[in-house]
Amino acid sequence: MTPTTERLDELASTTLLRFATAGSVDDGKSTLVGRLLHDSKSVLADQLEAVSLASRNRGQEAPDLALLTDGLRAEREQGITIDVAYRYFATTRRRFILADTPGHVQYTRNMVTGASTAELAIILVDARHGVVEQTRRHAAVAALLRVPHVVLAVNKMDLVGYAESHFAKIADEFTSYALGLGVEEITAIPISALNGDNVVEPSAAMDWYPGPTVLEHLETVPVSHDLTDCRARFPVQYVIRPQTPEHPDYRGYAGQIASGMLRVGEAVTVLPSGRTSTITAIDALGQDVDVAWAPQSVTLRLADDLDISRGDMIAPSASAPAVTRDIEATVCHVADRELTVGARVLVKHGTRTVKGLVKDIPSRLTLDDLSQHPQPGSLAANDIGRVVVRTAEPLPVDAYAESRRTGSFLLIDPADGTTLTAGMAGHAFAAQRPAARDDDEGWDF
Template sequence: MTTNLTVDDVTSNDPFGEEASATALLRFATAGSVDDGKSTLVGRLLHDSKSVLADQLEAVERVSLGRGQAAPDLALLTDGLRAEREQGITIDVAYRYFATARRRFILADTPGHVQYTRNMVTGASTAELAVVLVDARNGVVEQTRRHAAVAALLRVPHVVLAVNKMDLVDYAEPVFAAIAAEFTAYAASLGIGDIVAVPISALAGDNVVEPSAHMDWYGGPTLLEHLETVPVGSDPSGEPARFPVQYVIRPQSEQHPDYRGYAGQLASGVLRTGDTVTVLPSGHTTTIAGIDALGRETDIAWAPQSVTVRLTEDIDVSRGDLIASGPTAAPTKDVVATVSHLHERPLRAGDKVLLKHTTRTVRALVKEISYRIDIDTLEQRSGAEGLSVNDIGRVVLRTSEPLALDGYTQNRRTGSFLLIDPADGTTLTAGMAGESFRTVAAPAAEEDWV
């Protein structure tokens, strides 16, 4: 008998206890251009939701007073690097953990400078929601479109447009309406389905946690209200099971002389004792004999639990193999993917790299760079000799061993991979298998990009 699991079922078995399971968890990222006020917004969100410790606030007040500022500079709550405080910009991804009575949050405050766009890929890769800030005085700029494109590329389900600094445009509704219409049209062209626009002033606190008295024309939720109520998670039983094997457990003890278990974290879906599964890339089919979690045997496991799976047949399974149920893609050595290049060293056709997919790492060759994507127009610029840092493009790879890659649009965990420098282990590129980004072909009369 098949039983559907809900998010409530999952959180009710949270190993962190009843208090942690009382609220759902939302992972979200903030992004925007330089000086749009991301760090101030995050500081305001933490401050007004009572998520700042007293000693942290006192330290910020001391620094602000030393600078001659009458009010505390809330951006200092997130800009932790010395270079960030000196330059007044965000450089690294700052993670913050906080909670309200309705939900727990993991926040990734990502840099706004074009030089650090790659850091947004890191911060938003696991996010379920992205908050894109826009300065009401400047409107939608190139970096705004770039961040929206990255959110679409990473398949972030929900996007919030926070039109900041409304106090500097006299809280004018037409200014907000024009920016919201332009951004919504662009985001929709990228394939982003859920877009909510909120007019705010992070400095003054308007519509961040408390409703604004200056914008009575706005009838929507505050930013925090939306974060607390946006749907998160999904029914794991509606997804195919994917279990990357991290480690083979053979205790060789007298109590369990024949024990063979495969440990890992369930990437998606549900596994049950008795389920028929396929081990990839070998293609062997078997059934689940048992599941061990937290030192106890259980009949069921769901993503993202870490468990040990036992199989009925003694077949060859090792680290990097994928135990799967449901529809699976045929393992292949030919990988076509959309990628975001993260390193200063360009990625070029002919480069030899390592490809890391879940727990499996194989050698790979960059056979072709099909095109680079123009973020402004979403056009495909063919003829590129390589991808530079922050570029998004299409590549064709050939791997030394077959990989069981899902399409990224179907599974963010098993459809993603990294390209690594085999010489020093540096991460070069983040990849999304299959067709994961809406683009348009460049006009025929236009010269190829070089």
């Protein structure tokens, strides 16, 4: 076996961690990611040479490691991150997919995108400025998206003399705030991304800190991709009917299993119609299998000839979700235009898109003290609040706490297709919130 083959086999056996970085402008997110890639030997020679050349052209003597992730021309010219930059790297202990997200308030929507699939979020804070509004907003988004692990990276410790008391004050303030949002696990690490302190190697200047470096924590934090213990959900993406002489009666329902396991012979219910049948066959990569699990892409065949199309969901009859036309959820509004009570929207849930109406906006989260502002009437860009949406057709919506895939949805502008709001059904922050109104006046459906 060659060294290259051994390395590939080694990487194939390691676990995968998806994580996102977030923080205010100039907190050093891209520099941290660049340092992480550089010091973990995950940067190719030609990439480092290109960064060195770009840095010299900007009058910098040392390579600006932030340029390893700031790939857009506008980002390099302005010295900021605009788009989500995805990077892939690996160590001997774990493989990583990271999303470096923007810090500007107007790009918070991109942070939602980057963190939506993350198991861990690194939230950076400038040691000189401490916890600011955007820090609180990013913590709220991480809590909203139920990111299991949150790391507070107090950056630029070199600019405050590596003072332990300064770090402790910021860590205590952030931890108290994040716990109030419902974040369960918080790890605080003092770093200097520019100098590499506590990023990959321990810092000699902060020997008072006994914890792991950023990379050590990323390599050892427990993560689980096992969705097989969840209730099975199969959103139908496509109906396959080849109608060939070899398969004159073939009818299969293709899609990706969102969660759980499906077995041949299992009784299932098709939603939202409520019709029932039994799985007679499962096709995976052209082979018949007896069982399939998330996140495999498969084709199901059923015993009965039912009216099933894209947007329907197939689930075990014993654990099928309830269907509803009224969705109450916590949302992050990502569009520049406001979301108002009475607004007509499209609701995209899984592979199904239906018409909807914003029935109520019961509250908006105040980031400073986590209080709920009752009945705000509208949500502006980057606001986090509660909404009640009435849909024209029933949807099989799970609670987001039970399934990130089938508990989430998007609100879309029916006029131009703009994404307005990202919603998490049934999710609520730890703070108290007022009850939703239940009047139906003025509804067309």
